[in-house]
Amino acid sequence: MLAKRIICCLDVDRGRVVKCIKFLDPRDAGDPVELARRYNAEGVDELTFYDITASHEARSIMLEVAARTAEEVFIPFTVGGGIRTIDDFRAVLKTGADKVSINTAALKRPKMITAAAERFGSQCVVLSIDAKRRADAAADAPKWECYTNGGRVPTDVDVVEWAQRGEELGAGEIVLNSIDADGTMAGYDIQLCRAVADAVTIPVIASGGAGKPEHLHRALTEGHCEAALVASIAHYSAHPIAEIKSYLAERGVPIRPTAFPP
Amino acid sequence: MKPQIAIIDYGMGNLRSVEKALQRVGAQAGVIDSPEAAAGAKGLVLPGVGAFGQAMERLSEAGFDQLVKEWVIADRPFLGICLGLQLLFTESEEFGPVRGLDLVAGRVVRFRGPQYEQHGDKPGLKVPHMGWNSLNVTKLHAVVENLPPDAMAYFVHSYYCVPDDADWTTVVTHHGMEFTSAVSRRNVFASQFHPEKSGDVGLQMLTNFVGLVDAAA
Numbered sequence: 001m002l003a004k005r006i007i008c009c010l011d012v013d014r015g016r017v018v019k020c021i022k023f024l025d026p027r028d029a030g031d032p033v034e035l036a037r038r039y040n041a042e043g044v045d046e047l048t049f050y051d052i053t054a055s056h057e058a059r060s061i062m063l064e065v066a067a068r069t070a071e072e073v074f075i076p077f078t079v080g081g082g083i084r085t086i087d088d089f090r091a092v093l094k095t096g097a098d099k100v101s102i103n104t105a106a107l108k109r110p111k112m113i114t115a116a117a118e119r120f121g122s123q124c125v126v127l128s129i130d131a132k133r134r135a136d137a138a139a140d141a142p143k144w145e146c147y148t149n150g151g152r153v154p155t156d157v158d159v160v161e162w163a164q165r166g167e168e169l170g171a172g173e174i175v176l177n178s179i180d181a182d183g184t185m186a187g188y189d190i191q192l193c194r195a196v197a198d199a200v201t202i203p204v205i206a207s208g209g210a211g212k213p214e215h216l217h218r219a220l221t222e223g224h225c226e227a228a229l230v231a232s233i234a235h236y237s238a239h240p241i242a243e244i245k246s247y248l249a250e251r252g253v254p255i256r257p258t259a260f261p262p
Numbered sequence: 263m264k265p266q267i268a269i270i271d272y273g274m275g276n277l278r279s280v281e282k283a284l285q286r287v288g289a290q291a292g293v294i295d296s297p298e299a300a301a302g303a304k305g306l307v308l309p310g311v312g313a314f315g316q317a318m319e320r321l322s323e324a325g326f327d328q329l330v331k332e333w334v335i336a337d338r339p340f341l342g343i344c345l346g347l348q349l350l351f352t353e354s355e356e357f358g359p360v361r362g363l364d365l366v367a368g369r370v371v372r373f374r375g376p377q378y379e380q381h382g383d384k385p386g387l388k389v390p391h392m393g394w395n396s397l398n399v400t401k402l403h404a405v406v407e408n409l410p411p412d413a414m415a416y417f418v419h420s421y422y423c424v425p426d427d428a429d430w431t432t433v434v435t436h437h438g439m440e441f442t443s444a445v446s447r448r449n450v451f452a453s454q455f456h457p458e459k460s461g462d463v464g465l466q467m468l469t470n471f472v473g474l475v476d477a478a479a
Contacts, residue, residue, distance in 0.1 A: 001395065001396065001436055001437075002387070002388075002391065002393050002394070002395050002437060003393060003394040003395065003414060005393050005394065040461065045393070045394055067278075070278055070279055070282055071282050074279070074282075074283050074286070074458060074459060074460070074461055074464055074465060075416070075459055075460075075461050076416055076418075076456075076459045093275060094278070095278065096278035096279045096282065098279075098418075098459065120275065120311075120312070121275075121311055121312045121313070122390070123311065123390055123392060123418045123419075124275075124311070172390060172392070173392065197385065198380070198385060201378075201380070201386065201388065201389070202388065202390075203388050203392060203393070224385050226388060226393065227393070256394040256414045257410070257412045257414070
């Protein structure tokens with residue numbers, strides 16, 4: 001049986017991991033490769049590097065981080081942030097990364113998803129969606145809007161519709177970031193998770209808001225998500241990956257056992 | 263220096279991870295971009311991610327199809343990964359049917375059936391089958407020795423292999439149905455999962471493969 005995945009997300013700014021709250025106020029959280037190694041040892045199932053600067057110089061630093069990670073950590077990892085062209089995809093995959101996530105570029109040029117899927121396969125095209133609740137939607141019928149440029153620019157595109165379109169265009173999975181919940185550690189937006197997960201057949205990864213193991217449990221059960229992304233909860237060791245995994249396993253969620261006998 | 267374990271580069275991705283993982287477990291592994299460069303190698307690795315048809319074309323263009331055929335028929339240490347497993351089969355239905363290397367009689371087919379569809383409030387199983395799933399060893403082989411009983415490995419695929427002769431099957435995995443997730447025969451081993459992305463379990467399998475290469479050398 002397919003295990004539910006726990007993915008550690010490292011936001012990288014000029015080669016250092018930082019952690020933001022509601023996409024703002026970055027705080028230093030360490031060296032990316034060192035953290036990747038640590039989370040791998042703790043039993044995380046996958047890693048994501050997100051380049052939050054994405055300037056031209058930062059791009060080469062990010063590729064170097066990805067290449068160093070590939071030398072030491074033998075679990076799947078994704079690189080995202082500022083990906084604009086097929087050449088960007090190629091450069092990232094060449095480092096040893098398994099998947100590339102796109103957000104702004106995909107919304108501006110949806111055909112980019114198809115072009116990347118045709119060239120590299122859907123499995124390495126991750127559609128990242130930054131979702132914010134619409135204030136004007138009724139409480140019992142919530143709606144979410146897609147944002148671009150690191151959560152700064154509203155697009156008026158509906159999140160559920162965009163997720164469905166992304167799947168049709170060839171995306172292999174969706175990372176669903178809740179801007180409202182990001183960094184709050186108050187829990188994922190479960191309604192959002194479920195609305196999107198039920199609307200597509202590709203895996204949906206819940207992101208934004210994890211603060212305790214219970215939050216992951218809800219996203220992976222009620223939220224119908226295949227995976228949950230964690231950042232703050234893991235960086236500051238409030239709840240090590242192993243603790244989160246035993247919490248989930250005790251409640252019947254299929255997870256990958258972390259311990260490998262000596 | 264010529265690599266002892268040659269990894270075939272035919273433009274279908276994922277090579278760096280395979281190379282680094284083999285080097286991590288102590289192998290003298292390197293990527294080759296022509297069949298001639300395999301001279302002197304004791305082990306051959308066929309990785310690959312992407313579409314079956316395109317992969318067959320690229321393998322043939324570079325002449326790697328003959329290399330793989332001769333290598334496998336001669337029972338020299340061989341490791342196929344993901345598409346590198348599927349290509350060994352007679353044919354795949356992916357954008358096809360498309361002919362494969364026909365070293366293992368059988369077909370490559372897509373996951374399909376009601377279990378992969380949504381029913382009311384109950385979501386169906388996802389395709390592609392992507393993520394960590396269990397390995398159940400049904401036939402002992404050197405590559406899958408010394409694994410923990412609850413071992414899991416990383417998968418990413420929408421098609422799976424169905425060998426005509428069940429004796430090829432060495433590991434099975436369940437995703438809506440039981441399917442062959444690795445085949446083996448003597449010095450030949452090929453898996454649907456990615457050992458180079460399967461953490462410690464994967465590194466153990468690569469260590470085992472290197473042992474197989476050393477033993478055969």
